Amino acid sequence: MTSGFLPIRKRHLRKLLRSLDLNSGTGPDAISARILKYCAEELALPLAKLARLILDEGRWPLCWRMHWIHPIHKNGKKSDAQKYRGVHLTSQVSKIIERAIGHTFLPWVHRNSAFGANQYAYTTSRSHKDALAVNVCRWILSLEAGNFIGLYRSDVKAAFDRVRRSRMVSKLRVSGLHQKVVKFLESWLEERKSKVVVGGQRSSEQPLRNSVFQGTVLGPPLWNLFYCDASRATESLGFEEVVFADDFNCDKEFPGSNTDEEAWSEMEICQTSLHSWGRANSVTFDSTKEGFHILHKRRGCGGDFKQLGVFFDTSLTMDNGIAEIAKEAGWRLRAVLRPKRFFRRHELM
DSSP states (O other): OOOOOOOOHHHHHHHHHHHHOTTSSOOOOOOOOOHHHTTTTHHHHHHHHHHHHHHHHHHOOOOGGGEEEEEEOOOOOOOGGGEEEEEEEEEEHHHHHHHHHTTTTHHHHHTTTTTTTTSSSOTTTOOOHHHHHHHHHHHHHHHHHEEEEEEEEETTTTTTEEEOOHHHHHHHHHHTTHHHHHHHHHHHTSOOHHHHEEEEEEOOOOEOOOOOTTTTHHHHHHHHHHHHGGGHHHHHHEEEEETTTTTEEOOOOOOETSSSHHHHHHHHHHHHHHHHHHHHTTTBGGGGGGGEEEETTTTTTTTTTTTEEEEEEEEEEEEEHHHHHHHHHHHHHHHTTTTTSSSOOOHHH
């Protein structure tokens, strides 16, 4: 991958254009996905040539360094600005070019597990369900063998916005990527600008720097490349991690004869080691989302916790998780059964 020809084909650009989602948001250039999709045949060749030129020159165009940020309400009071999530809108054409250039090196990254063996986000043939399955199966096997699990949970605060450019570039240079790709990514990571857009009104420009930029195609895989060596901080202590984007969970199996205090002490050492990696990489961990837990059939401690959308208890009886599903399903079932006098049973099912 360090040298050789990097193909960008017209047929691949045509495929990318035809696969565009018509409902995808329009960025600052005001060119909608609908126009690009309907003109796929005509635009495939010029966009392929443009992608080749950008990769050869190793420069990301200035016109694509503007982000529109649209606030989406999450929960709570709508008058509270902290209850909104900023969604980045970028040019649809720029995202097509990112996908085309990404196609020259991302398959190699996936084949060589450059994200790390235990990263389950933004990775082909993996999802959060696989991460949950791996964790739960390993925990159950350990508990059935008479052991217990020490689990340390962590989460990076504002993950995509905590990537120091100089550190990211250093990691790219030793990653084994093609020199042209590294030069292109160095330019892609340069400072950008943003405007908050609400109700047709726009704020003043604000800088975006030291980030892998939300709303982009290459941002998620670049975050994985940046975060992959965090596992060294915990693996050296005997902990095994399962990572989903910035959600870093690691655990260690302890013999049943060990005390909870011994397990707790080792988890604290693991936390210190991961935080040391964070300081070296200018990454901050969210203290409100960190936690220590001991998983055991009878003497589990550390309280219930939520992992990748699923509620767990320290005994793995899953009572709280089942109650949550039953609560959500209850009103749906009542709504389905309300018109039962008008339908046969198999129709309701």
